[in-house]
Amino acid sequence: MNMDDIWLIAVTAGKWQKHGISEAMGSGIKVLAIDADPKAEGFSIADKSLSISLENDDAVIKELKELNLNYKGVVSFCSEAGMPLAARIREEFALPGPGLILTKKLLDKGVQRKVWSENAVPGPEWAIFEDVKSATYYLLSSELPKIIKPIDSSGSRGVSKIEEQSDIISSVNKAFEFSRSGKVIIESFMTGTEFTVEVLIIDGTVNVLAVTEKKKVEGTKGTVARELATSDRPIATIDKISRTVIQAFNSLGYNEGPGHAEVILCDDDFVGMVEVAGRGGGFMVFDKFIPAVSGVNIAKLTALQSIGIPIQKFEIKKHAAVLRFFPSRPGTLRSINGFEKANEIKGVEADYFVSIGDEFLSAKADGDRLGYVLSWAQTPSIAQQLADQAESLINFEIQ
Numbered sequence: 287m288n289m290d291d292i293w294l295i296a297v298t299a300g301k302w303q304k305h306g307i308s309e310a311m312g313s314g315i316k317v318l319a320i321d322a323d324p325k326a327e328g329f330s331i332a333d334k335s336l337s338i339s340l341e342n343d344d345a346v347i348k349e350l351k352e353l354n355l356n357y358k359g360v361v362s363f364c365s366e367a368g369m370p371l372a373a374r375i376r377e378e379f380a381l382p383g384p385g386l387i388l389t390k391k392l393l394d395k396g397v398q399r400k401v402w403s404e405n406a407v408p409g410p411e412w413a414i415f416e417d418v419k420s421a422t423y424y425l426l427s428s429e430l431p432k433i434i435k436p437i438d439s440s441g442s443r444g445v446s447k448i449e450e451q452s453d454i455i456s457s458v459n460k461a462f463e464f465s466r467s468g469k470v471i472i473e474s475f476m477t478g479t480e481f482t483v484e485v486l487i488i489d490g491t492v493n494v495l496a497v498t499e500k501k502k503v504e505g506t507k508g509t510v511a512r513e514l515a516t517s518d519r520p521i522a523t524i525d526k527i528s529r530t531v532i533q534a535f536n537s538l539g540y541n542e543g544p545g546h547a548e549v550i551l552c553d554d555d556f557v558g559m560v561e562v563a564g565r566g567g568g569f570m571v572f573d574k575f576i577p578a579v580s581g582v583n584i585a586k587l588t589a590l591q592s593i594g595i596p597i598q599k600f601e602i603k604k605h606a607a608v609l610r611f612f613p614s615r616p617g618t619l620r621s622i623n624g625f626e627k628a629n630e631i632k633g634v635e636a637d638y639f640v641s642i643g644d645e646f647l648s649a650k651a652d653g654d655r656l657g658y659v660l661s662w663a664q665t666p667s668i669a670q671q672l673a674d675q676a677e678s679l680i681n682f683e684i685q
Contacts, residue, residue: 291316291356292314292315292316292356292358292593293315293316293317293318293333293355293356293357293358294310294315294316294317294318294357294358294359294360294361294589294592294593295317295318295319295320295350295357295359295360295361295372295375296310296317296318296319296320296328296332296360296361296362296363297320297340297360297361297362297365297368297369297371297372297375298320298321298326298328298340298362298363298365298367298368299319299320299321299323299326299327299328299329299332299335300321300323300326300327300328300365301327301639302363302364302365302568302569302570302572302573303319303326303328303362303363303364303365303368304327304328304331305363305572305573305585306361306363306364306566306572306573306585306588306589307319307328307331307332307363308331308585309583309585309586309589310361310585310586310589311331311332311333312586313586313589313590315589315590315593316333316334316355317332317333317334318332318333318334318335318336318350318353318355318357319332319334319335319336320335320336320337320338320340320346320368320371321335321336321337321340322337322338322339322340323337324337334353334355336349336350340367340368340370340371341371343371343374346371346374346375347374347375347378350375350378350379357375357379357381358381358593358594359381359382359383359589359592359593359594360372360375360376360379360381360383360592361383361588361589361592362565363544363565363566363572363585363588364544364546364565364566364567364568364571364572364573365565365568366393366440366563366565367440369384369389369392369393369564369565370386370389370393372389373385373386373388373389374386382542382591382592382593382594383542383543383592384540384542384543384564388538388539388540388564389564391538391539391540392538392540392562392563392564392565393438393563393564394437394438394467395435395436395437395438395471395561396414396437396469396471397437398534398538398559398561398562399412399414399471401537401538402534402537402559404537405533405537407530407533407534407537407559408530408556408557408558408559409473409476409558409559409560410433410473410474410475410476410558411473411474412471412472412473412474413471413472414437414469414470414471415469415470415471415472416468416469418458418459418462421434421458421461421462421470421472422454422455422458424472425448425451425454425458425472426451426454428472430448430449430450430451430475431447431448431449431475432447432448432472432473432474432475433445433446433447433448433472433473433474433475434446434448434457434458434461434470434471434472434473435461435470435471435473436461436462436464436465436466436467436469436470436471437465437467437469437470437471438465438466438467438469439464439465439466440563440568442511442650443464443653444460444461444462444463444464444465444470445461446460446461447475458470476550476552476556476558476560477552477553478550478551478552478553478556478558479499479500479550479551480499480500480511480548480549480550480551480560481497481498481499481500481517481527481548481549481550481551482496482497482498482500482514482546482547482548482549482567482571483496483497483498483527483528483531483546483547483548483549484496484498484544484545484546484547484566484567484571484572484575484576484584485531485532485535485544485545485546485547486543486544486545486582486584486587486588486597487535487540487541487542487543487544487545488542488591488597489541489542490536490541490542492531492532492535492536492545493602494528494531494532494602495576495579495580495582495584495602496516496571496575496576496579496580497516497517497524497527497528498514498515498516498517498575498579498609499514499515499516499517499519500513500514501513501515511611512610512611512613513608513609513610513611513673514571514575514608514609515607515608515609515610515666515669515670515673516579516605516606516607516608516666516669517666518665518666518667519551523551523555526555526557527549527551527557530549530557530559531547531549531559531562534547534559534562535547535562538562540564542591543564543565543588543591543592544564544565544566544572544584544588545562545563545564545565546562546563546565546566546567546571547559547560547561547562547563548560548561548562566584566585566588569609569611569655569658570609570658570660571609572584572585573585574609574635574660575607575609575660578605578607578660578662579603579604579605579606579607579662580602580603580604580605581601581602581603581605582600582602582603587600605662605663605664606662606663606664606665606666606668606669607660607661607662607663607669608659608660608661608662608666608669608670608672608673609658609659609660610658610659610660610661610673610677611655611656611657611658612638612655612656612657612658612680612682613649613654613655613656614646614647614648614649614654614655614656615646615648615649615684616646616647616648616684617645617646617684617685618643618644618645618646618684618685619640619641619642619643619644619645619646619656619682619683619684620642620683620684620685621642621681621682621683622638622640622642622657622681622682622683623680623681623683624679624680624681625637625638625657625680627679628659628676628677628679628680631661631672631675631676633661633662633663633669633672634659634660634661634672634673634675634676635659635660635661636657636658636659636660636676636680637657637658638656638657638658638682639655639656639657639658640656640657640682646684656682657680657682659673659676659677659680661673661676
């Protein structure tokens with residue numbers, strides 16, 4: 287394909303999408319970025335930008351037609367919020383990638399559970415509720431613990447682990463508050479360790495790029511991640527996790543594009559699916575962690591795939607890495623120290639997301655983060671040592 291005057295529409299252009307936009311442009315593709323925020327970071331580098339509500343599909347389509355550019359693809363690199371609009375644009379302009387029906391499967395946790403149950407994909411017991419009263423009654427008459435979450439949120443927003451009956455009312459209200467559709471899903475609690483799996487699907491083949499073990503923020507009942515790290519579990523265990531995720535994506539009919547999955551390795555060695563998404567992992571997983579672990583430039587390949595360019599065979603390397611976050615805590619940020627010294631360590635990258643004077647509450651969702659440390663090495667243990675060394679140098683003074 288001649289890359290002259292080829293346009294890719296990037297739906298959402300915030301901090302975590304900027305890298306994908308950059309990689310697309312570096313490949314010779316022109317990028318039109320769309321975001322509701324007129325100050326979205328990706329607008330500063332995109333060839334053209336359009337600031338408009340993502341929920342106003344008709345207005346976006348009208349603007350795109352008036353611009354009359356040579357659109358060859360549309361992508362939401364690692365934003366669930368952008369996926370519905372991207373699907374609508376694909377159908378309107380006959381572009382490659384998931385349409386509205388498949389996108390709903392990739393977004394709606396209830397639809398995913400139904401498909402997986404029909405295809406014997408392992409997971410918890412589950413039920414869908416459309417009102418507070420019925421969800422509350424179900425929980426009051428059920429054995430705890432349970433997990434409750436909106437069917438259509440991401441980043442741990444609205445997710446709660448219900449351990450006591452006293453948790454029920456607040457947890458149900460929170461789940462419905464974050465549900466755009468007015469529906470929540472309640473699942474039996476799978477006791478074990480959570481893993482994330484990052485993939486790139488090409489012609490129906492699910493290429494597993496990274497399998498990481500999660501550590502959670504204390505006091506969040508296991509709903510907010512503090513660390514993602516390459517696991518040193520036996521190969522057979524990692525293969526079992528990978529096979530389960532491949533089965534989950536295949537059953538949904540998702541054949542082209544990046545994917546992010548979450549699974550639980552239970553204490554009895556059962557692997558249960560939590561959820562999948564048809565986009566890259568956010569918070570630097572897509573742009574930093576996956577390349578560090580696999581050597582694969584997933585952002586560039588996703589951009590090329592989105593405009594219909596066949597992806598050539600590539601090598602997946604096996605490196606170790608740790609991506610560790612600093613969760614927020616209540617107070618006002620007075621100073622930030624140690625990042626310059628941390629970045630002097632070979633095999634470490636560290637940065638912060640916040641500014642002096644910012645005010646915070648306790649971490650309740652994945653977005654409640656102050657900064658990060660990314661380390662990489664030949665083995666998981668060395669990567670952990672590097673992350674520990676860097677973290678010991680860093681301090682956020684919060685009063």
